[in-house]
Amino acid sequence: VHFLQQTIDAMDAGEDLTELGYHLPELPVEPHLGKMVLCGVVLKCLDPVLTIACALACRDAFVLPSAASQKRAALLCRKRFAAGTFSDHMAVLRAFQVLVLPRQHITPQSKWCTSPVGWMLDRLSQIRANVARYCPLLASGFVRARGGADIRDVNTNSENWAVIKAALVAGAYPHVVHVDRENLVLTEAKEKKVRFHPTSVLSQAQFKKV
Known part of the structure; x- marks a missing residue:
């Protein structure tokens, strides 16, 4: 356990908790996913990172049906949502952004994909809402501890895929x-x-x- 905490910088060489280690237990996800979320705060891309981290905490949103035709549809759906980024994380993020919008904003693309993935995205939405409840106060304390004072703009870089990937890699390390x-x-x-x-x-x- 100590090795894992040191690996993700939650504990220092003297086995004392770092600021990161102090805040991680307050998030209802695994430590590396909690680190991912806090990195999203620091890098100001919280919303997309929060969605992806919570997606990693539950079953694959693009769960494949048993029927061959539906399986092909689900795979193509994932590919379309990835939008040329070659990223499963982007696919889940974009699917979530499209399928959780009000019904009047649902597109033909999302209607086509609702059946294979809808119920898993609903589960993702529940997990995300639960984790999000802890974010404002936790983020405020974490940023202040690092010498910052303003968390109002935690989504300044939420459209910057390069910054989002940096937060994901920081959380996933050393499993990269x-x-x-x-x-x-x-x-x-x-x-x-x-x-x-x-x-x-x-x-x-x-x-x-x-």
């Missing part, structure tokens, strides 16, 4: 994959070779675009 372009393989700290899940939008992507 390295792209070895020379040997065309993916590696991780504990695994010499990593493969994408068959349902991932990355599974059929051209490697040079990763």
Whole structure:
């Protein structure tokens, strides 16, 4: 447990809690996801990071149906929501943003995708609402502890995908994959070779675009 806390910077070498470690237990998600959310606060992209972190806390939103035709539809739905980013996180984020809008804003694309993913996105919405209740006060204390004083603009960078990815990587570390372009393989700290899940939008992507 101490090793995990030190790995995510929740505990220092002397086994004392850091400011991050002090605040993480207050969020009802796993520590690395809590760190992800707090990084979203610091990097001012809280809303999208909160959505993605909560998506990682529950089952895959794009759960595949058993029927072959519906399975193909769900996979295509994920790909469309990824919008060329080659990111499952972006797919879930955009699906959430579209499918939780009021009914009058539902598009043909979202209607087509509602059946395979709707109930899981509803579950995601519930988890997100629960975690979001803790964010304002927690974020305020965390930012002040780091020398900041203003959390009003926690979504200044919420449209900046590069900044959002930085928060996601900070939370996921050390479980981050390295792209070895020379040997065309993916590696991780504990695994010499990593493969994408068959349902991932990355599974059929051209490697040079990763």
